[in-house]
Amino acid sequence: MANNIYLLVLCVALGAVVAYRYPDLPPGPYCGTGGRQQCCTNRQDSCSHRILDTLCYCDQFCNRTTSHDDCCPDYEEVCLGITPPEPLLQPCRLNGKTYVPPSTAMKDCNTCQCILRGDNKAEWECESDVCLMSGDVLHGVNRPGNSWRATNYTEFYGKKLKDALVYKLGTLPLSPETRRMGPIRHDKDTFYPTHFDAREAWPTYISPVVDQGWCGSDWAVAIATVTSDRFAIQSNGAENLVLSPQSLLSCSRKQQQGCKGGHIDVAWNFAKNFGLVDEQCYPYEAKASPCRLKKRSTLREDGCIPPVPQRTLRYRVGPPGRLQKEKDIMYDIMQSGPVHAIMTVHQDFFHYRDGVYRRSHHGSNEMKGFHSVRIVGWGEERGEKYWTVANSWGTWWGENGYFKIARGVNESGIESFVVTVLSDVTESYKKK
DSSP states (O other): OHHHHHHHHHHHHOGGGHHHHOTTSOOOOSTTGGGSOOOBSSOOGGGEEEETTEEEEOBGGGGSOGGGOOBOTTHHHHHSOOOOOOOOSBOEEETTEEEOTTOEEEETTEEEEEEEOGGGBEEEEEOOOOBSSOHHHHHHHTSTTOSEEEOOOGGGTTOBHHHHIIIIIOBOOOOHHHHTOOBOOOOOOOOOOSOEEHHHHSTTTSOOOOBOOSSOOHHHHHHHHHHHHHHHHHTTTTTOOOBOHHHHHHHOOTTOOGGGOBOHHHHHHHHHHTOBOBTTTSOOOSSOOOOOSOTTOOTTTTTOOOSSTTOOSOBOBOOOEEEOSHHHHHHHHHHHOOEEEEEEEOGGGGGEEEEEEOOOOOSOSSOOEEEEEEEEEEEEETTEEEEEEEOSBOTTSTBTTEEEEETTTTGGGTTTSEEEOOBOOOGGGOOO
16 A cells, blocks of 8 residues: 555656556657647647547646646656656565565564665665564574573564663663672571472562563662562561552662663662652652652651551661572571572573573573562472572563572572662561
8 A cells, every 4th residue: 555655646746757657658759749848838728638538738737736637748857857767677575565765664673774776776774683582592492401491472572682681671780899799698507498489488478570661670670579578578467568669760860870770789778778668659650750759758748658557767678788609598588588689681581481591592692781680489390400580571471470590500690699688677567
């Protein structure tokens, strides 16, 4: 349909083109009969010519409107001096469709434009960015012998990998000072079960999977959900609520980039100094809208209703600490709840469907980003140890929003920097 409209407009605008677009017309000339111009300023019968079963004209009156165009095919060339374009010898084609310049179309995630080249032939000029979904990853990972399966998500079709590394992740590189933070060592001689899941240990206390949308807010989501879980666990359920990632995304703005990423040390310090509010009070918007909270206001001043009457201040945390050893991470989760981890994400991770993830090296290996996630437990599958981790891409991704990743080998750097924190629970409700 678009091609037909384009040809119709072209023929109306340039009447001379009709002669070569419609080869069944007599070849003419018409207005240029006898080697001289026959052009009139108004409607005159002497300026008409027989063409098929009607007349065409070589006067200004014929060109009065596009809907009553009865000019001869060579009227504009002879009478107006407009040279007709050469016929297009080769149009652009894509997926069985034909396009003419300057049409555009999408090829996977890249925009292509039909460009007129030499010899009056057209060809595509396309962007060459790596697409998020990759057949190489899908076929490479799903070969027998791998510990996990991949899939192509329709939600990611048409997306570029370079954009996903910004807007589906969001954790900015750690500062040198943060990287030098010494790890906490629990050194507990205790029993560690083969399987542990915070969702089973505290069935009603663990906050649901969040979909961060197309916004690099994983840092805000991970901090808000870990803090939520720990408030419920450490208060014995008295302060059981879902805290708002939006209060971080909108209000923790110093040195932060909103939906283009955030520093976790800055965000944890914000949670420590100013605190968060609950999700119902400040719903997640997936955009860094202006902050509507005052820095040091109370919950009631913010318009929020706390679950316990004693709570007046926002939900704050103590100083964050770092975990690094496998058993230290396990002990901390068993005692206090899920923890915040940072991992490195490559293209193949976006395809994760189920199983125990290990980086496959299929797809683009150069492009990567940092991602904040929430470790909620661990287990073993066919003899392979794994962490159970909540992602922030919604329940449609992975195993209902969760994934398993190899444990004890620092797969994708997930054990390099793990954050633990104590919630500032109302004194009378603290876990004994």
